[in-house]
Amino acid sequence: MGMTMTQKILAAHAGVSQVSAGQLIEVDLDLVLGNDVTAPVAIREMEKMKIRKVFDRNKIALVPDHFTPNKDIKSAQNCKYMREFAINQDITNYFEIGEMGIEHALLPEKGLVVAGDVVIGADSHTCTYGALGAFSTGVGSTDMAAGMATGRAWFKVPAALRFILKGKPSNWVNGKDIILHIIGRIGVDGALYKSMEFIGDGIANLSMDDRFTIANMAIEAGAKNGIFPVDDITISYMKEHSDKAFTRYEADEDADYEQTYEIDLSAIKPTVAFPHLPENTHTIDQVGEIKIDQVVIGSCTNGRLSDLRTAAKVLEGRKIAKGMRLIIFPATQAIYLQAMEEGLIATFIKAGAVVSTPTCGPCLGGHMGVLAAGERAVATTNRNFVGRMGHVESEIYLASPAVAAASAVTGKISSPEELGL
Amino acid sequence: MKAYGTAHKYGDNVDTDVIIPARYLNTSDPKELASKCMIDIDKDFVNRVKPGDIMVANKNFGCGSSREHAPIALKASGIRCVIAETFARIFYRNAINIGLPIIECPDAAKEIESGDQVEVDFDKGIIYNHTKGTQYQGQAFPEFMQNIIKAEGLINYINNKA
Numbered sequence: 001m002g003m004t005m006t007q008k009i010l011a012a013h014a015g016v017s018q019v020s021a022g023q024l025i026e027v028d029l030d031l032v033l034g035n036d037v038t039a040p041v042a043i044r045e046m047e048k049m050k051i052r053k054v055f056d057r058n059k060i061a062l063v064p065d066h067f068t069p070n071k072d073i074k075s076a077q078n079c080k081y082m083r084e085f086a087i088n089q090d091i092t093n094y095f096e097i098g099e100m101g102i103e104h105a106l107l108p109e110k111g112l113v114v115a116g117d118v119v120i121g122a123d124s125h126t127c128t129y130g131a132l133g134a135f136s137t138g139v140g141s142t143d144m145a146a147g148m149a150t151g152r153a154w155f156k157v158p159a160a161l162r163f164i165l166k167g168k169p170s171n172w173v174n175g176k177d178i179i180l181h182i183i184g185r186i187g188v189d190g191a192l193y194k195s196m197e198f199i200g201d202g203i204a205n206l207s208m209d210d211r212f213t214i215a216n217m218a219i220e221a222g223a224k225n226g227i228f229p230v231d232d233i234t235i236s237y238m239k240e241h242s243d244k245a246f247t248r249y250e251a252d253e254d255a256d257y258e259q260t261y262e263i264d265l266s267a268i269k270p271t272v273a274f275p276h277l278p279e280n281t282h283t284i285d286q287v288g289e290i291k292i293d294q295v296v297i298g299s300c301t302n303g304r305l306s307d308l309r310t311a312a313k314v315l316e317g318r319k320i321a322k323g324m325r326l327i328i329f330p331a332t333q334a335i336y337l338q339a340m341e342e343g344l345i346a347t348f349i350k351a352g353a354v355v356s357t358p359t360c361g362p363c364l365g366g367h368m369g370v371l372a373a374g375e376r377a378v379a380t381t382n383r384n385f386v387g388r389m390g391h392v393e394s395e396i397y398l399a400s401p402a403v404a405a406a407s408a409v410t411g412k413i414s415s416p417e418e419l420g421l
Numbered sequence: 422m423k424a425y426g427t428a429h430k431y432g433d434n435v436d437t438d439v440i441i442p443a444r445y446l447n448t449s450d451p452k453e454l455a456s457k458c459m460i461d462i463d464k465d466f467v468n469r470v471k472p473g474d475i476m477v478a479n480k481n482f483g484c485g486s487s488r489e490h491a492p493i494a495l496k497a498s499g500i501r502c503v504i505a506e507t508f509a510r511i512f513y514r515n516a517i518n519i520g521l522p523i524i525e526c527p528d529a530a531k532e533i534e535s536g537d538q539v540e541v542d543f544d545k546g547i548i549y550n551h552t553k554g555t556q557y558q559g560q561a562f563p564e565f566m567q568n569i570i571k572a573e574g575l576i577n578y579i580n581n582k583a
Contacts, residue, residue: 024565041449041489048576050583067447074447124487124511140489140515142575150579154565188434189481193510222481224510277434364443364486385438385485387461 002252004160005227006195009135009249013118021159021256029059030134031112032147033121035103035360036064036075039082041141042122046149054089055151061093061112062086063103066360071367101332101358104128104216104300108208109332111242115230116249120147125300125382127218131211132238133230133248138219158224160195161186162257165202167266172416174310175210176302176380176400179217180271182263184281192222194258197251199229202265208237209306216301217382220278270415272378273398276386284403284415294377295320295408296389297401298329298356299363302380305335307401312344314405314416315351321411326353327369329361353408365389371396378407422543422571424501424522426473429466430535435478436485437512441494449490451497458494472499475541477533479505483512492516502541504548504559506530517566520573524548526559543570 003011003019011019013027034042039062054060062082067075086094093112100106104125107113115133119126122144129136139153147153163182183190196218198211206214211228218226228234230248238246270284297303297311308330320326328348330336336358339345348355354369362369363381371377371390376397379389384396397413406414406421439462441454448454459466476495482505483491492515495503502522516523522543529548533539537552546559562570572578 024563037446038488041493044449045576048580050580072447078447122487122489124485126487138487138511140487140492140511140518142489142518143514146518146575146579188484189507189509192481192507219511222484222509364438364446366443366446383438383485385436387442388438392461 001256002254004195004197004255005229005249005251006135006160006197006225007157009116009118010155010157019157021157023157024154025157026152026154027118029120029147029151029153030117031059031061031119032144033061033103033107033119033123033126034144035066035123036068036079036082037066038122038141038144040078042144042148043081043085045142045145049145049149051149054091054148057090058092059151060091060148061107062091063095063100063106064097065100065102065358066364067366068359069097069357099333102300102303102360105303105331105335108132108212109241109334111244114238114242114244114246115234116247120144120153124219125216127223127225128212128216128300130215130218130225130227131208133228133234135225135227137225158193158195160197160257161191162260163196163198164260164262165198165200165265166262167202167264168205169265169268172270172402173268174400174402175206175213177268177271178265179214180273180278180281180398181268183217183221183278184271186221188220188277188279189222191218193224196221196223196226198227203228204231205265207306208233209304212304213301217278220382270400270403272403272413273384275384275395275397278382278384278398287413290397290413291376292378292407292412293375294325294327294369294371295404296327296362296369296377296379296381297404298331299360299381300331301382302401303329303331303335305338307380308335308339308344311401311405312347314402314419314421315409316347318351318409320352320408324408324411326408327356327362328353329356330358332358362389378404378413380404422522424473424475424541426475426501426539427471428475428477428533428535428537428539429470430533431478433479434481434484437483437488437491438485440483440491441488446488446490451493454490454494455497458498467498470499473501474499475539476500476503477505477530478503479530480507482508484509487511489515489519492519492521496521504529504533517569518575520570522570524559526557529557529559
């Protein structure tokens with residue numbers, strides 16, 4: 001029987017010619033990732049192991065991005081612990097603040113993941129790299145420890161859902177609206193344990209940034225991974241960022257999918273996920289009048305250059321609403337610098353925004369923009385559970401950079417079209 | 422392997438941000454994490470829970486983050502096992518890896534209520550509700566996963582094999 005794209009990558013890394021859904025396998029890893037919250041737990045677990053050295057110092061990435069620059073003493077201790085491990089184990093890909101970025105924007109930029117790779121990361125949004133045609137999935141710290149020590153991980157081969165993307169997204173609609181639309185349709189457990197495999201002519205109309213955004217939120221539908229085919233756009237991106245050899249896999253014609261969804265990209269409207277689940281979606285015309293206290297633009301979901309350019313287009317020559325707090329996080333130093341050179345940072349500051357160094361910060365209610373009781377935020381982040389960004393009585397509305405920027409100007413959830421754009 | 426205790430029942434989509442809020446993730450000390458377990462949806466849980474108790478929930482338990490702090494907090498709070506209709510996949514994996522037994526059983530998840538006295542026989546995969554006088558058949562794990570749970574976690578399992 002035919003295999004899905006995900007199944008083919010797993011089979012190759014398990015050293016077998018065929019795998020089927022439900023089968024338990026052990027695979028060789030190309031990369032193991034951790035951050036300042038999850039790596040300390042993993043390092044402690046690894047100390048309990050008989051294996052004392054990491055399996056390959058070049059195949060591990062450690063990124064201090066969650067509670068950095070060190071947000072308090074405990075976080076500083078965690079970062080120190082991770083840093084010392086990186087030094088002792090001579091880890092090639094440890095990125096100190098000043099060179100790091102938010103991990104899921106940083107790794108593709110640094111060329112650490114390419115098509116055909118198997119990547120595990122102790123962070124749920126590790127599924128982001130599926131945009132590059134890799135199998136990439138989030139795991140916990142113990143799996144990270146075992147992975148760092150042995151270079152292998154066990155998996156149950158996933159079944160798949162197929163999403164056929166057709167057409168071209170309309171003005172102001174991007175990857176965020178597309179994935180929110182899909183999660184709204186299938187629910188937060190609609191893809192539980194499965195691969196979300198994206199195919200179709202519409203993919204050629206999606207930039208790499210769009211694909212990273214879509215793959216990033218596969219976990220919000222409960223998926224094991226999200227994955228895109230490798231086309232000229234992918235190859236061009238990889239050649240620009242990496243000198244690693246890549247392998248292009250394609251699903252078999254007769255691969256089995258539990259369900260197939262057809263998505264007309266041109267019919268998707270700007271979409272907002274209301275509190276307190278990413279599946280609680282409404283299109284922008286159905287939103288009504290919702291006043292907002294804070295807007296966050298950034299994160300591993302939407303902190304890339306095209307996201308900042310979109311936000312700048314909306315904010316150019318405008319000021320945010322009185323009393324509004326707009327916080328913008330370029331996802332990596334390179335993105336920050338490029339945004340500066342294009343004049344985007346000046347646009348943001350002139351509009352009244354706070355511009356921050358790369359950090360996960362407020363996305364998980366860590367620091368740099370936490371919410372008080374009764375406050376409402378529009379965020380280009382990926383989760384809006386109760387208490388996610390601060391007080392349990394605060395509310396988060398997930399949206400695209402275009403909607404977020406427009407909302408910052410009007411003071412309520414808006415689309416750029418309400419500003420005449 | 423058995424569990425016997427009082428049930429603490431929750432609904433659908435109990436996510437990792439409520440099991441252990443991110444503001445406590447700068448620590449990984451099990452006792453500290455246990456003291457903040459579930460506080461954003463059930464302030465009283467930390468006072469009510471006794472060692473050996475059982476958590477019961479509906480769909481998609483443990484959804485959200487990959488933070489292992491979530492099953493660590495639950496295990497350290499005294500929870501002996503979690504019964505749910507379905508588990509989110511990263512939580513499922515993490516629970517097995519740290520040796521927190523979990524079992525999927527839609528019927529048990531629907532019918533058990535907070536306060537019920539529940540017993541779980543892991544070898545047979547059977548759940549007994551002694552308060553209601555009912556029993557349910559849970560889904561058995563593949564042998565490989567049973568072995569990890571028996572070894573009390575993935576690290577022990579790997580060490581034993583080495």
